[in-house]
Amino acid sequence: MTVTLADVAARAQVSPATVSRVLNGNYPVAASTRERVLKAVDELDYVLNGPASALAAATSDLVGILVNDIADPFFGIMASAIQAEIGGPGGRAGGERLAVVCNTGGSPERELTYLTLLQRQRAAAVVLTGGAIENQPHAAAVAAKLRRLTEAGTRVVLCGRPPAPDTGAVALTFDNRGGGQRLTEHLIGLGHRRLGYIAGPEERTTTRHRLEGHRAALATAGIEEDPRWTVHGRYDRQAGYEATLELLRRDPSLTAVVAANDSVALGAAAALRESGLRIPEDVSVAGFDDLPFSVDAVPALTTVRLPLGEAGSRAGRIAMGREEPPPGGIATVGGELMVRGSSGVPRA
Amino acid sequence: MTVTLADVAARAQVSPATVSRVLNGNYPVAASTRERVLKAVDELDYVLNGPASALAAATSDLVGILVNDIADPFFGIMASAIQAEIGGPGGRAGGERLAVVCNTGGSPERELTYLTLLQRQRAAAVVLTGGAIENQPHAAAVAAKLRRLTEAGTRVVLCGRPPAPDTGAVALTFDNRGGGQRLTEHLIGLGHRRLGYIAGPEERTTTRHRLEGHRAALATAGIEEDPRWTVHGRYDRQAGYEATLELLRRDPSLTAVVAANDSVALGAAAALRESGLRIPEDVSVAGFDDLPFSVDAVPALTTVRLPLGEAGSRAGRIAMGREEPPPGGIATVGGELMVRGSSGVPRA
DNA sequence: AGCGTCGCAGCAAGCGCTTTCTACTAGAGG
DNA sequence: CCTCTAGTAGAAAGCGCTTGCTGCGACGCT
Numbered sequence: 001m002t003v004t005l006a007d008v009a010a011r012a013q014v015s016p017a018t019v020s021r022v023l024n025g026n027y028p029v030a031a032s033t034r035e036r037v038l039k040a041v042d043e044l045d046y047v048l049n050g051p052a053s054a055l056a057a058a059t060s061d062l063v064g065i066l067v068n069d070i071a072d073p074f075f076g077i078m079a080s081a082i083q084a085e086i087g088g089p090g091g092r093a094g095g096e097r098l099a100v101v102c103n104t105g106g107s108p109e110r111e112l113t114y115l116t117l118l119q120r121q122r123a124a125a126v127v128l129t130g131g132a133i134e135n136q137p138h139a140a141a142v143a144a145k146l147r148r149l150t151e152a153g154t155r156v157v158l159c160g161r162p163p164a165p166d167t168g169a170v171a172l173t174f175d176n177r178g179g180g181q182r183l184t185e186h187l188i189g190l191g192h193r194r195l196g197y198i199a200g201p202e203e204r205t206t207t208r209h210r211l212e213g214h215r216a217a218l219a220t221a222g223i224e225e226d227p228r229w230t231v232h233g234r235y236d237r238q239a240g241y242e243a244t245l246e247l248l249r250r251d252p253s254l255t256a257v258v259a260a261n262d263s264v265a266l267g268a269a270a271a272l273r274e275s276g277l278r279i280p281e282d283v284s285v286a287g288f289d290d291l292p293f294s295v296d297a298v299p300a301l302t303t304v305r306l307p308l309g310e311a312g313s314r315a316g317r318i319a320m321g322r323e324e325p326p327p328g329g330i331a332t333v334g335g336e337l338m339v340r341g342s343s344g345v346p347r348a
Numbered sequence: 349m350t351v352t353l354a355d356v357a358a359r360a361q362v363s364p365a366t367v368s369r370v371l372n373g374n375y376p377v378a379a380s381t382r383e384r385v386l387k388a389v390d391e392l393d394y395v396l397n398g399p400a401s402a403l404a405a406a407t408s409d410l411v412g413i414l415v416n417d418i419a420d421p422f423f424g425i426m427a428s429a430i431q432a433e434i435g436g437p438g439g440r441a442g443g444e445r446l447a448v449v450c451n452t453g454g455s456p457e458r459e460l461t462y463l464t465l466l467q468r469q470r471a472a473a474v475v476l477t478g479g480a481i482e483n484q485p486h487a488a489a490v491a492a493k494l495r496r497l498t499e500a501g502t503r504v505v506l507c508g509r510p511p512a513p514d515t516g517a518v519a520l521t522f523d524n525r526g527g528g529q530r531l532t533e534h535l536i537g538l539g540h541r542r543l544g545y546i547a548g549p550e551e552r553t554t555t556r557h558r559l560e561g562h563r564a565a566l567a568t569a570g571i572e573e574d575p576r577w578t579v580h581g582r583y584d585r586q587a588g589y590e591a592t593l594e595l596l597r598r599d600p601s602l603t604a605v606v607a608a609n610d611s612v613a614l615g616a617a618a619a620l621r622e623s624g625l626r627i628p629e630d631v632s633v634a635g636f637d638d639l640p641f642s643v644d645a646v647p648a649l650t651t652v653r654l655p656l657g658e659a660g661s662r663a664g665r666i667a668m669g670r671e672e673p674p675p676g677g678i679a680t681v682g683g684e685l686m687v688r689g690s691s692g693v694p695r696a
Numbered sequence: 697a698g699c700g701t702c703g704c705a706g707c708a709a710g711c712g713c714t715t716t717c718t719a720c721t722a723g724a725g726g
Numbered sequence: 727c728c729t730c731t732a733g734t735a736g737a738a739a740g741c742g743c744t745t746g747c748t749g750c751g752a753c754g755c756t
Binding site for chain 2: 105121152
């Protein structure tokens with residue numbers, strides 16, 4: 001039915017071993033023989049059986065990329081950069097690897113299951129992107145899995161995620177805390193004293209770190225935070241919209257709203273606008289990440305730019321063993337404050 | 349070194365065959381035996397060897413999703429919906445499939461290579477999203493690949509892509525032509541007579557169909573199109589920005605700019621704004637797709653909503669064999685005109 | 697009591713490929 | 727002229743799993 005190596009061998013009048021060697025190109029084969037084999041491959045439309053070769057060679061060319069939400073450009077941009085480095089097709093010649101992105105949807109179980117699936121496929125490398133979940137049993141389970149993976153020779157890289165000690169995983173962590181702090185400092189510098197904060201889901205490290213940065217800035221400035229000023233929600237536009245209405249209800253005197261990320265900020269801006277408030281004259285708005293659309297918001301969004309693409313590329317290279325991991329296996333990637341039109345001096 | 353089925357069998361005092369059957373659950377095994385096996389699996393931390401079982405069973409649980417640009421929410425939303433249906437982990441119980449998304453970056457070669465890679469992995473199904481490339485040799489090569497895949501039992505679904513006749517692939521096609529036509533009809537209805545059009549890359553079917561719809565509307569209204577009114581570019585914000593400046597240079601009297609998609613429209617809006625033109629008082633702007641951020645543009649974007657999520661879900665179900673393919677293997681999915689603030693009556 | 701059945705477990709034959717080891721052919725060197 | 731050594735090709739042993747078929751008690755039926 002399907003064409004196998006043996007068929008090609010028969011047609012080229014060589015042994016299966018030789019065909020395999022021509023295809024893998026890691027053993028000397030006379031040029032004339034090679035030609036003959038390649039011709040047969042072509043004529044028969046032969047396609048290597050992946051599982052079979054993975055089994056025999058005890059390695060596979062799969063590289064997994066885990067993302068929390070594939071519909072969110074934050075992850076899309078990183079995944080794109082990672083994949084570009086992995087090669088996949090189109091990367092550098094030779095080792096054609098199948099870079100696949102797996103969407104966990106933010107669910108701990110799916111994250112774990114995907115890791116098992118990748119382990120099952122004997123993936124060559126795995127890159128986990130985005131914040132981790134701070135749930136003790138789950139975190140431990142993930143750590144155990146990662147350890148098992150690295151022990152089995154799978155390279156594991158965390159991109160934009162906190163380090164996982166003793167797992168052998170390399171971490172490229174975003175400085176969410178520092179970025180959050182600088183952002184709020186900027187707002188405080190403009191004169192704001194009553195700042196609402198729309199945080200992400202409680203259990204994510206990203207949420208916590210950004211919020212900690214925000215609070216550190218408040219503390220440094222001697223501003224006492226009102227618990228009513230913080231609302232948690234998902235990392236999307238809708239959540240930002242609702243949270244902002246809630247903040248306004250709780251304290252209409254707020255002069256600034258800091259959002260967990262740009263999508264949330266967009267929702268916040270919409271809510272403010274509909275409430276008849278001008279940005280930034282009445283209320284300043286700030287986001288985080290600096291996604292491509294943020295500069296197109298009106299007014300353009302003040303935010304913290306995270307080098308998503310660069311971090312992804314680096315993570316990809318490390319996963320492929322083409323770049324040395326940072327010393328200690330941990331590197332922190334900083335964010336850059338982007339001051340734009342959505343933040344201004346508060347009304348007197 | 350690594351734990352194998354045989355190790356588990358030894359520990360559970362049964363034959364490897366029995367372990368396999370417990371794990372696959374498709375053959376009667378006495379409850380007590382099953383328990384014993386499961387216990388052994390757990391104690392040894394056994395993980396099935398994917399390649400080996402794929403080889404032996406001659407099937408795999410991989411499902412490939414091809415996208416043009418993973419960083420673009422247009423594809424992210426579809427991929428997310430598809431993946432949710434595929435199951436992957438977290439889907440309905442049972443057949444845990446590894447849904448993987450492959451980013452072609454719009455490159456024909458990568459598209460082909462990914463298809464080969466998936467073929468090599470003996471993927472259970474493949475879903476191709478987004479417009480196809482209208483390049484004769486390439487299109488033929490893709491068609492041949494698809495035919496080969498369907499013949500090998502891989503289910504192939506095209507989502508938001510034109511049908512591929514005689515390949516056995518099921519197609520869920522977006523009505524780009526009709527949507528484009530209704531959109532332009534709307535603008536003409538408002539009184540516009542000089543409309544700029546920012547098209548996508550020339551060689552994509554999506555580009556051509558949307559443009560055809562636009563032209564059909566013009567023709568119906570008896571408006572003769574000026575060749576200067578059309579500019580081609582990529583499907584991103586930057587392209588929209590640049591194309592708009594070019595359009596303005598060519599004909600400053602345009603009263604509307606129709607963009608190939610929402611991202612392009614955002615760039616267009618930015619360019620208009622920077623050129624001192626008000627939207628929609630001076631120039632109306634329209635997009636296509638209705639991505640989540642479009643409603644947050646200021647003014648909100650008039651566009652054509654494509655049911656990305658619904659189409660993706662359906663494609664996913666068909667790929668999994670959980671829904672009947674449409675009669676003839678072809679279905680057209682319509683778009684809905686969303687009239688919002690960015691389009692208005694032209695200045696007198 | 698004898699026989700057909702049924703339920704469950706094991707045997708063993710691969711699945712299609714990689715890779716070690718062996719074999720052979722030429723030149724090169726002595 | 728013979729031995730050595732490159733350089734190439736082949737034979738064959740698996741890689742770890744699935745599955746058709748066989749085997750064997752236990753049960754129910756006549």
